[in-house]
Amino acid sequence: MPATPAWPPKSAPRLFVPGPLAEGAGVALDGPQAHYLGKVMRTGTGDAVILCDDLTGEWLATVEAVGKRDLGLRVERQLRRREAVPDFWLCPALLKKDRFDLVLEKATELGVAAIRPVLTRRCVADKLNAERARAIVTEAAEQCARTALPALAEPVRLDALLRDWPEGRTLFFADENGGEPAPRAFTAHPGPAALLVGPEGGFDDTERTAIRAHPAAVPIALGPRILRGETASIAALGLWMALCGDWV
Structure with missing residues (x-):
């Protein structure tokens, strides 16, 4: 049997967004970030996006809606806590x-x-x-x-x-x-x-x-x-x- 693909895929786009993020939260993007996901990365409904907020860490989100100039995501779960950075x-x-x-x-x-x-x-x-x-x-x-x-x-x-x-x-x-x-x-x-x-x-x-x-x-x-x-x-x-x- 073929191996189950990793989720989220390593190719999933990564973005820093205002936080704090939490499981189940909705995230609305517009401007350059929406353009990047929708036009450059060709992200569609159901695709995975990795979000970071510089507060709590790294989260898996999925795309719920793609508009002409905006994009909506839903936060699914936390992947990593914010890293400890050497001083x-x-x-x-x-x-x-x-x-x-x-x-x-x-x-x-x-x-x-x-x-x-x-x-x-x-x-x-x-x-x-x-x-x-x-x-x-x-x-x-x-x-x-x-x-x-x-x-x-x-x-x-x-x-x-x-x-x-x-x-x-x-x-x-x-x-x-x-x-x-x-x-x-x-x-x-x-x-x-x-x-x-x-x-x-x-x-x-x-x-x-x-x-x-x-x-x-x-x-x-x-x-x-x-x-x-x-x-x-x-x-x-x-x-x-x-x-x-x-x-x-």
Whole structure:
């Protein structure tokens, strides 16, 4: 006899929607999400959709009605509770739009708990489109099957970040001038932590001095080569997850 197909199928679309979700709840979608399900994914009545609410976790829903511009679903059952995310923040200096888009996407896929953009003297960009950034983060979370979205903060100036840094959280500083090898530093400082990465032109001397003087800062080296800001963020985050996060 042929095997019974898995339900829901692995190909079922995934979407984050406002919550909280609950068994038996109705969900009405319109706009881009309805267009995506109805026109792009060709979802029809009775098809499965995976919904996440960033509060309770992941739920199986089925399509009840498909309109021209809207779509109705019914929540069937919970598949997974909201995941426990390792307590690691990424504090990247703003980069040019396409490069910072990459940082947002890959940091989400790698499992970071929060993204706190930073403004420094050598930043080429000086603002962040919050709606666009949130869309990138949400789409990345949907693609990689996260059930928890990273907290996305408004950009802050470096001096404000340092001034308001929370007690008890290590601040790993990716310094192109060198520091403790990252693998050694990461394993030597367990617990809540964050990674600070500079812009295209790096930190200037005044900024570097201020960071190194901060009691929470631990300067680290990411190998013998000088990395772009987006490369440093992605590489260091992957390394931390492998040594101290949820890849272990």
